[in-house]
Each structure stands twice: as structure tokens, then as C-alpha cells.
Amino acid sequence: MADKYTSLVSRGWGRDVAKRLGLPQPVELRRYRPGEAILSGPALLIGSGPAAEAIASALSSWGIEARREGAADAAAPRAADDGARSPKLGAIVLVLDGIERPEDLSAPLLAAGRALRSLAPSGRVITLSRRASTQDEPSLGAARQGVEGALRSLARELRAGATGNGILLAEDVPVDAPSVLGALRFLLSGRSAFVDGQFLTVGTSAGGLPADPDRPLEGKVAVVTGAARNIGAAIAKTLARDGAKVIAVDIPAAGESLAQVANDVRGTALQLDITRRDAGERILEHALGRHGRLDVVVHNAGITRDKLLANMDAAKWDSVIDVNIAAQLRINEALLASEHFGDRAHIVSVSSTSGIAGNRGQTNYAASKAGVIGMVRSTxxxxxxxxGTANAVAPGFIETEMTARMPFATREVARRLNSLQQGGRPQDVAEAIAFLASDGASGISGNVLRVCGQNWMGQ
Incomplete structure (x- = not known):
């Protein structure tokens, strides 16, 4: 469902009225379009040493001008000789992998603060730092954990569709490892439009960057469950756009819609109730018979049966658990037991912010979605x-057919309860899943990436 309010206050007289009245001023976000530049302007790079040089080299190879901290024009656009103004900053990238004490945060973060007024609409602030560990000296652990608190707070201060996110590196992962650069490119680009205040942890140096950044899934075979409509259909279309051969799976009752999605992506349709005990074997049989392999499985199928726990019956509880988590576990067991679920395979499951922070009337749903998080970490x-990798994506408020049926006031409040002050689109969830399904994310596993605009609920 279209967010008419955001469209109204994003420009012209509507924007002026909202500003005068002190109303929320969400803007239309910059989203990915194949072939477009990653950023609309240069990136200010804050940091020094070999790690910063490696990031500068990567940015340059992507066609991004990397301005260094201290350059005369880094903090604000300047007038050129012909009177034109240089472009605003598309991003601020802080390379913080070498910090050792909390005091080390002062200079780079204050430098970023001075540059914020020059950040373009839908700009990006990204930190690269080391993951805190119980093995760290206390001062080192404090400094590393401090990055997370600072970044999440900064993300709440950004305006005009700008976002702040971070990349955490395990101790032995170099800053130019494929998945670090893959995560950086994802977070800089319009693919991450509704990802805000989040961290991706790169645990290994595995993986490789695609030859064609617009086709990172070229040659892959991917299964998407619950693919007939809404988020599932968006996932199928996005994976296909990125080069994958897609097998769209949904229940027989959704057969007509499922066939349309499969036709749209030039894939195949598999009518299947995923709660069947042999669902995993059926999926493998279909993939091997049509394509000879299976590389990516996206567990998107899910249902809600909301009731206060005092009014919950066994049928509502058990059906949600069976579809949302038990079926995924059975399918994964079949995949992992098969020699045909290829090397470097990727599993991506759709969780929910309800599974992280809970939600009134959704004890069954929240239990199932929290279970998804536990499952991917163990898998x-x-x-x-x-x-291979297993990760989860946790959407917040996403504009779907279900949210369009919510009462007007409830829907409007839910839209504004995040740092971007709007609902996300199915495409936003699909972009995150497509990234985690790519070889550029092979060093990222056991992560839960929230696609929620930095929802005020939970972390």
C-alpha cells in the first residue's frame, strides 16, 4: 500500500507545511536500480594506516571518490570557479579497526560529526571495526563495544533518509576480505535503503566478489518458499534479477499466483505444503530434476494466528509453530543430509522484529520467529x-496486503515508529536476502539482519 503521507511531505508545499507544523518528515528513500552509481556523491574516509588505504582503493575501484579527512573540501561543499557547488557527501566511512581505548573514539567520531551537515539525502554513515570479545583486555573491549553504541545513536540523529550501519570484523579477518567489501558495497548502495542502525559481523575471509556486481547470483539455483505474493514474490523477482534460476514454492491454493510469479522470473513453480514430512526431499527432487543443483534456500513462508495468550488455543499455537519454524527445521535436515546441497550453499530465513522484542498478542508468532534466529545460529x-552460511533477515513494518488491512490509525503509528519514519517495502527485505545469498557474503554466517528502518522496538 502506498504511503501517501510520505509522498506528500517529501517535496514542495507539503514539505514546507510539515516543517512549519513540526510533523514527521519522512523522505522517499534512494533504492537500488541496476546500472546506477553506488553513491550520489563522494565518500569521506576517516581513518589512517593500511586498513584505510585498502578501503580507499576499494571505493576507487567502484567509481567512488574517496576524500580523506582533513582535505579542504571534506567537511562542506565548496564553490567552484564557475560558481557551481561540488556534490554533497554520499557517505562517511569510519575505519576504526585499530582503536584500543575508549579515548580513541573521540577524534574520528567528532570528525564525522563535523561532516554530517554535508551528507546528502539518503547518504550513508558506515563504521568498520573489530568485534568485541570476552578475550579482549577490558579497555579494548570497551572501545570496540563503544563503536556499536555510538553508531546506533548516530543513526537516530540522521535525517533525510540517511542511514548509519556498521561492519564488525573477527580478529583475523582483514579489512579487504571479500565479505567485508561485499558488506560495505551493500550498505553503501540503495539495496540497504531500509537497513538502519544495524551491524553485519564478518567471521571469516571466505567468499569472493562477483564479476558483475549487478548479477551477483549468476548461475545459482535458488528456492523461495511462500513465493506467491508480497515479500515472497519480491524475493523471487530480486533473486532472478540478480542472475539466479528461481524455484517458487507455495501451497496448492496459491497455485495461480505462484504460476504468475514463476512465469515473471522465468523460473519454475512447485506447489507444496512445506509442513509435509517429505517437503525437503520434494524440493531437492525438483531442483535436481530441473537444474541439477541447489545453491540457495530462502525460508519465507509463514503465517500468523494472533491472540492474547489467555485466549490462545492449541490449534492456533501449533499451526504457527509448524509452518514458521518446525517445517524449516525438517527441510534443513533433509538438505544437510544430502550430498546434492552444494558447497558454499546459503540458507536465509525470514524472522521478524517480533521475534527479537516481542509483540502483544503474538506469543506464538514471536516464539516461532525467535526460534528462526536460534535455528540459523546453530545451522x-x-x-x-x-x-555454506545460514542467516536470518528480520523485517519490521513492511507495506504488504496484510498491513494495508490494518486500521488507519494503527497503520500510521506503526509506519512512523522507526528512525526513517516510514514503512519499508517488500523489495527492501528482498535486497537484504539477495545479498546474504551471494558469495560476497560467504564470510557472514549466523547473523540476524534487521530490515526495519531502526525500529524503536528492541535493539
Missing amino acids: AARLAARG
Whole structure:
């Protein structure tokens, strides 16, 4: 459903009226379009040493001008000789992998603060730092954890569709590892439009960057469950756009819509109730029979049966658990037991912010979506031996047919309860999943990436 309010206050007289009245002023976000530049302007790079040089080199290879801290024009656009103004900053990138004490945060973060007024609409602020560990000296652990608190707070201060996110590196992962650069490119681009205040952890140096950044899934075979409509249909279309051969799966009752999605992506349709005990075997049989392989599985199918726990019956509870988590576990067991679920395979499951922070009337749903998070963390370890990954994406308020049926006031409040002050689109969830399904994310496993505009609910 279109957010008419955001469209109204994004420009012209509507924007002026909202500003005068002190109303929320969400803007239309910059989203990914194949072939477009990653950023609309240069990136200010804050940091020094080999790590900063490696990031500068990567930015340059992507066609992004990397301005260094201290340059005369880094903090604000300047007038050129012909009277034109240089472009605003598309991003601020802080390379903080070498910090050792909390005091080390002062200079780089204050430098970023001075540059914020020059950040373009839908700009990006990204930190690269080391993951805090219980093995760290206390001062080192404090400094590293401090980055997370600072970045999440800064993300709440940004305006005009700008976002702030971070990349956490394990101790032995170099800053130019494929998945670090893959995560950086994802977070800089319009693919991450509704990802805000989040961290991606790169645990290994595995993976490789695609030859064609617009086709990162070229040659992959991907299964998407719950693909007939809404988020599932968007996932199928996005994976296909990025080069994958898609098998669209949904229940027989959704057969007509499922066939349309499969036709749209030039893939195949598999009518299947995923709660069947042999669903995993059926999926493998279909993939091998049509394509000879299976590389990516996206567990998107899910249902809600909301009731206060005092009014919940066994049928409502058990059906949600069966579809949303038990079916995924059975399918994964079949995949992991098969020699045909290839090396470097990727599993991506759709969780929910309800599974992180809870939600009134959704004890069954929240239990199932929290279960998804626990499942991917445990499955990640089992896939590591074959170079595979398991991750989850947790959407917040996403504009779908279901949210369009919400009462007007409830829907409007839910839209504004995040730092971007608007609902996300199914495409935003699909972009995050497509990234996690790519080889450029092979060093990222066991992560839960929230696609929620930095929802005020939970972390």
C-alpha cells in the first residue's frame, strides 16, 4: 500500500507545511536500480594506516571518490570557479579497526560529526571495526563495544533518509576480505535503503566478489518458499534479477499466483505444503530434476494466528509453530543430509522484529520467529564445514496486503515508529536476502539482519 503521507511531505508545499507544523518528515528513500552509481556523491574516509588505504582503493575501484579527512573540501561543499557547488557527501566511512581505548573514539567520531551537515539525502554513515570479545583486555573491549553504541545513536540523529550501519570484523579477518567489501558495497548502495542502525559481523575471509556486481547470483539455483505474493514474490523477482534460476514454492491454493510469479522470473513453480514430512526431499527432487543443483534456500513462508495468550488455543499455537519454524527445521535436515546441497550453499530465513522484542498478542508468532534466529545460529556451524552460511533477515513494518488491512490509525503509528519514519517495502527485505545469498557474503554466517528502518522496538 502506498504511503501517501510520505509522498506528500517529501517535496514542495507539503514539505514546507510539515516543517512549519513540526510533523514527521519522512523522505522517499534512494533504492537500488541496476546500472546506477553506488553513491550520489563522494565518500569521506576517516581513518589512517593500511586498513584505510585498502578501503580507499576499494571505493576507487567502484567509481567512488574517496576524500580523506582533513582535505579542504571534506567537511562542506565548496564553490567552484564557475560558481557551481561540488556534490554533497554520499557517505562517511569510519575505519576504526585499530582503536584500543575508549579515548580513541573521540577524534574520528567528532570528525564525522563535523561532516554530517554535508551528507546528502539518503547518504550513508558506515563504521568498520573489530568485534568485541570476552578475550579482549577490558579497555579494548570497551572501545570496540563503544563503536556499536555510538553508531546506533548516530543513526537516530540522521535525517533525510540517511542511514548509519556498521561492519564488525573477527580478529583475523582483514579489512579487504571479500565479505567485508561485499558488506560495505551493500550498505553503501540503495539495496540497504531500509537497513538502519544495524551491524553485519564478518567471521571469516571466505567468499569472493562477483564479476558483475549487478548479477551477483549468476548461475545459482535458488528456492523461495511462500513465493506467491508480497515479500515472497519480491524475493523471487530480486533473486532472478540478480542472475539466479528461481524455484517458487507455495501451497496448492496459491497455485495461480505462484504460476504468475514463476512465469515473471522465468523460473519454475512447485506447489507444496512445506509442513509435509517429505517437503525437503520434494524440493531437492525438483531442483535436481530441473537444474541439477541447489545453491540457495530462502525460508519465507509463514503465517500468523494472533491472540492474547489467555485466549490462545492449541490449534492456533501449533499451526504457527509448524509452518514458521518446525517445517524449516525438517527441510534443513533433509538438505544437510544430502550430498546434492552444494558447497558454499546459503540458507536465509525470514524472522521478524517480533521475534527479537516481542509483540502483544503474538506469543506464538514471536516464539516461532525467535526460534528462526536460534535455528540459523546453530545451522551456521553445521554449514561451515562445506563453506555454506545460514542467516536470518528480520523485517519490521513492511507495506504488504496484510498491513494495508490494518486500521488507519494503527497503520500510521506503526509506519512512523522507526528512525526513517516510514514503512519499508517488500523489495527492501528482498535486497537484504539477495545479498546474504551471494558469495560476497560467504564470510557472514549466523547473523540476524534487521530490515526495519531502526525500529524503536528492541535493539
